[in-house]
Amino acid sequence: MLDIAEELHRWARQGRDFAVATVVAADGSAPRQPGAALAVDTDGTAVGSVSGGCVEGAVYELCQEALRTGEPALERFGYRDEDAFAVGLTCGGTIDVLVTPVRCGAPGPATGTGGAAAAADRTAETLTAALAAAARGETAAVARIVRGPAGFLGRALLVRADGGHSGTLGGPPALDATAVAETRALLDAGRTATVEIGADGAQCGEPVALLVETSVPAPRMIVFGAIDFAAALAKVAKFLGYHVTVCDARPVFATRSRFPDADEIVVDWPHRYLDSQELDARTVLCVLTHDAKFDVPLLVRALRLPVAYVGAMGSRRTHLDRLDRLREAGLGERELHRLRSPIGLDLGARTPEETALSIAAEIVADRRGGAGSPLTGAHTPIHHDPARRAGRIGSVA
Template sequence: MFELAVELLQRLDSDEPVAVVTVTRVLGTAPRPVGCSMAVVATASGERVLGAISGGCAESSAHALARQVLASGGPVSEHLGFDEWAFSTGLSCGGQLRVLGYRLEADRTDLIAELRAAAEGLDAALAIVSRGPDELLGRVVTLTGGDAALPAGVLGVVRKELAERLVDGRCSVIELSGDLELAVLVSRARPRLLIFGAVDVAGALSRLGRQLGYRVTVCDARALFATADRFPDADEVVVDWPARYLAGTSVDVRTVIAVLTHEERFDVPLIVAALTGPAGYIGAMGSRRTHLRRLDLLRAAGVSAEALARLHSPIGLDLGAATPMETAVSIMAEVIAARTGSAARPLAQGSGPIHAVVAPA
C-alpha cells in the first residue's frame, strides 16, 4: 500500500472513491511481497487502476475484488491459491496469496497519517486486521493509535511488532487467538545514495537511484561541475571536499556510497572515512590498475584487510556496460545483490523458485 501513497492521497484529496486490495500473506513463492497493493479509483471518466499485487498473475481477481468493495463499501478478505479456481484467475506460479480489499476514506485518520508519512519519505507503519470477525476486518493499529473496537490486549502486542519491523523494514503477519490475524505493513524512510564526483555517470546514477527509492546526494569539491542544473534528479547537490562532507552527514547501514571521482586526492581520504562508518555498500570507480594502486594507498593509510573487504572496486557488476546509464545499471545491480546476498548470476543458471519462498509467519 505504501508504494502507492502519493497517488492514493491525491485521489483521496480529489474526493474520488478508492478501493485498495493489499497482499496480507504470502505462502510459498510469489512475485510480490506482503504489503503490495492494487487500487481501483472511480473517476468521472471511468475506472483507473494503480499498482499490482502479483506481477500479472492475479490482477483480474484483485480488480474484481476492488470493484466489489467499491460497490459494497465493506472490507473483504480473499484467498488466492494454486488450485482449480486459481487457474481461472491466472495464479499459476505455485504460491498462495491472502488479500484484503477495503475502501480508502478520509475518516480513516490513522491510516491516512501513515500514508502521508510514507508519501513524504518518512518511516510509516501500521497493522491491519486481515482475518477475523467481520466487525474487526480492516481495523488499523499504529504506533500511536489503535481502533477502539480491537481487544485491549492486542494493541500492546501489535505495537511491539510494529516497532521491531520498523527497525528491519520487513512486513510480517501476526496470528492471535480467536482466528485473529493482522498484516504488519512498513515503509522505511528513503535510504541515502551518496554520489561523490560530479561526472557523467553521476547524472545517470542519480536518476536511477531516485527511481529505485533513494534520497540522492551528489557531492564534489568543484563548484563549476557540482550544480543543480547538471543533476536535476538529485535531492541535493553539495559543493564540499568529499571526506569532509561525509564526516558531517548522516550514514547508516542502508546508505550507499558511490565514489566516482577516481582521483586519489579525493578518493583515498573519502574511502578511509567511508570504511570506518556503517554504510551498507561502498563502491569506487576505476580501472583494475587504479584499484590496485588505491589499495596500496589505503593500506598505507592504516586501513585493515577486514575493512578493505567491504570495498566494491572496480564498482559494479560485469554487464559489459558502456554508456553512463548502463554503468549506473551495473552499479545499482551490484548494490541490490550486496543487499540481498545474491550471487548475481543469470536466473537461467539457477534452480528452484525464482522468487523467495516465504514461510508462514
C-alpha cells in the first residue's frame, strides 16, 4: 500500500473514499511481492497493481465490493492447471490479497454505531496517517492483521521512527505491544514482511498474522566523478528510486546544468565528502573518477564501509593497477573482494547511456541476488530472494 502512498494521500486529503487491495503473501513465480497494492476510489479510478495484469480485473471488482459493503476481505489467486486462462496467475504463482475500505468522506456502510463501525473508523484513521507519513518521506511502518480472530481482519497500527505508535489491533494490550515490537524490528531493517504472533503473544484465542509495510527514505547513490557517464547514471538511478548525489572536486564540471537529474551536487574532494556522510546498508557508491589521486583514497574508505555496493570504472589494466595501489594502502583481500571493477555487467556497452544501464543492471542483480545471465533457456528462478554473498555486505530489499 505504501508503494502508492502519494496518490492515496492525495485522495484522502480530497475526502475521496477508496478501497485498497494489498498483496499480503506471495508464493512461486508471483509477479508482485507483499506490499504491492491496487486502489480504487468511488468514481472507479484505479491506481497501482497487484499482479502485473493477471488478476487486476478481479481485484478491481473486489475493491468495488468492499466500497459497497464497508467490509474488508482476503482473497487468494493462483494458477490452476485445469483452467489456466480463467482468473488466476498463469505465471504459476499464488498471491493472497487483502482488500480494505478506507472512508475519508461521508459516512458509509461501515460507519455509524457499534464496535465494528468504531474499529473501521480507527483503521481508516491509522491507514490515512500511514499514507501521509509515507508521502512526506518519513520513516514509518504500518502493521495490519491478515489472519486472526473473526472481525479482526485489516485492523492496523502505525509505528514511527521515534518509537511512538498509534492505532490499535483490538483485543488485549499484549497484542498491540507484541505487534509494535515486531514492527519496530522490521522498520529498523527497512523491510516489508509478514510476521506471525503466537497465541500466547496475541492473547486473543488464536495466532495472528501481520503484514508489516515499511516506508523509509529513498536509498542513496553517490556518484563520484562529474563526467558524461555520471550524468547518464544519475538519470537511470533516479528512475530506480535512488536519492542521487554527484560529487567532484572540480567546480567547473560539477554543475546543475550538467546534472539536472541529480538531487545533490557537491564540490569537494571525494574522500573528504565520504568521510562527512552517515551511510547505511542500502547505500550505493559508484566511483567514476578514473584518476588514482581521487579514486584510491576514496576506495580505501569506501571498501571499509557497510554499504550495499562499491563499483569503480576503468579498464582491466587500470583495475589491476588500482588493486596494487589499494593493497599498498593497507586493504586486505576480503575488502578488495567487495569491489566491483570494472564496474557494470558485460552488455557490450559503449555510450554513456548504455554504460549507465550496465552499471544499474549490476546493482539490481547484486541487490536481488540475480546472476545477470540471460533468462532464455535458463532453469533458474526469475525472482530471487536477496542473499548475503560471502565477503560482501548486501542491501535490504
